[in-house]
Amino acid sequence: MGVLEGLVQGLYAAVSLQVLPYLIGGAILGLIIGIIPGLSGHFAMAMLVPFIFRMEPTVGITFILAAHATVAQGGGMTAILFATPGTGQNAATLLDGPKMTEKGEAGRAVGAAMTACFIGAFFGVFVLTLLLPVLRKVVLLFGPPEFFMLAILALTFIAVLGGAGSVNKGLIGGALGLMFAFVGMDSVTGAKRFTFGLLELWDGLSMVPVLLGIFAVSEMIDLWITGGSLARKAADGAHESMQKQIFAGVMDTLRNWWLVIRCSAIGTTMGLIPGLGSAPAAFVAYAHAKQTSKHPEEFGHGAIEGVIAPESANDAVEGGALASTLAFGIPGSSSMAILISALLILGVEPGPKLMVMHLDLVFLMIWTVVLGNLMGTILGMFIANPLAKATFLRGSLLVPILLCIIVTGAYIFHRSWFDMIVVLVFGLLGYAMKKLDYSRPAFIIGFVLGLMVERNLYLSLKLYGGKFLFQPLALGLAVLTILVLVYNIVKIVKSNRRAGIGVK
């Protein structure tokens, strides 16, 4: 089967009466799951696996993938409107999204995010379809030393650019995140580490409660202290012009098309690399947008580019992850691992054979991601209005309700009571970090990448000894890391000297 034939057959199958209702149903379900804090894309997929056993492969794949495709959109909406990310991948949206809500520009942010999500997803799946034969060679170039250095580069990039405070505070944030990631069973030796006799810490700290604590609880504490509503600085009647704002947001994304393309490319590339996931991609895209912006000082204070960049990247990641999953049978993320299981349940074996024997199925998946995201974008714009009205409620009513939802969200993923304590502890830490200008994004990235850093360091040392840093690609990434660090320190020192502040 040729590519064009596969493309047409995939589209025909996706919009057929047999498949389309499942595509719409999956998209709605994904959007709802995305809105609920603590429930992620892989939860959506895992939850649907039991339902697909008796389905036709085309129907089952569409249902499960459509749900997964829209989760990030739902999470992006709550990150913007309530400063509560539905999923980890929306953490970077918290840097500017809630600030726009504060200014009464929630609709604009949601419109921009939804459109960026759609374009990002579209970009991801199509570029990768075209580049699959070449990308296989690129992916295989990455071994443990390269993964290790890539993680360090991503962390440095975010620590230096992502935070509002000084370079030192950004790096402290990242290093603290790494430290907390090391709590639990050592993945190499199996020894317990920093668990202090607590059985609940053997598996380490869970991502969801840490994320909810660092970002959501800290925002709720802040809102309670300052008073008012989430849309603090909104002009009167701002909520009435919601549809106009959404349209303005859509236009903002289209106007920033070059930024969307670049950030989608970042997301797609990072999605290809197994284990990196969409949260680091979104932060790297954010840092890239800030560094290349003509007005970087507006980032962190409600810049529209600060919403567009991470949202386009975190949906483009799925294209990359899907490509490596389907073409090589290597899952790029936990969601993709579940997708592989679902495919096997449905009698479809992923890998190079799939690309030759079932090209129509591959394109069906690609169309599902595209159409699912389109559906999510349209639905998201409709539900944004009633959701945004809640941001005008007084904080004293919203804070306790959202705290209950956050605490429940922290519990449900592992159904662990301990996770609710974690959310409280990290909420306090997040509030302190926010007030003292320590980089919370760097903390989260450090936390997400911690175990990957350790595992790849171990493997690199085992394979190459201390010389692993001299592998050509790893060396290039190490040099790039140092350059990023030195360039930004020099830039900050110079600007501080000009302002007469000295080193921060």
Added chain:
Amino acid sequence: MSNSRKEKSVLQADLWFCLFFLALLAVFFIVAGGYKPVTRRAPLIVMIPLVAMLLWQLVLTVKNLRRVSIAHPKQSGLLKINPQANHRAFQIILWLVLLLGMIYVGGHLAGIAVFLFFFLRFVCHDPWRTALYVSAGSAAGLYVLFERLLMIPLYNGAIYEAVSAWWWS
């Protein structure tokens, strides 16, 4: 609050932040000493520069604090500067702890309903009816969403667990 007062309070908080993490890292160092070299390698690689960065931040903070103290010698410390904000911070943290306690005892649904009712009625001074409607509505919403639609069982609470254990015994 004046800018210099605010700066001083932030610097003092920053000082405590650095000291807290330095103390925590000291504990981590001691504990890590007992691990196998492979187990402690990655934490030590992170901890050593982290300690250096925290010390550097501490030096900068102390320097800035001294500068602010010399310029405004009569200003008070962190806890006295903005009593209202501190009171509200302690209040919400205390209620968060209470929320966890209520969930532990009564389970998610009952704990959240009781928490919301008391919080809205006695902290926010909302009318009885508003407090009742919001608390009952939120608990019902969580039940429908998690238990019915998503089939995720919520925590039933210590009382329920004890009663059901007694019943089945």
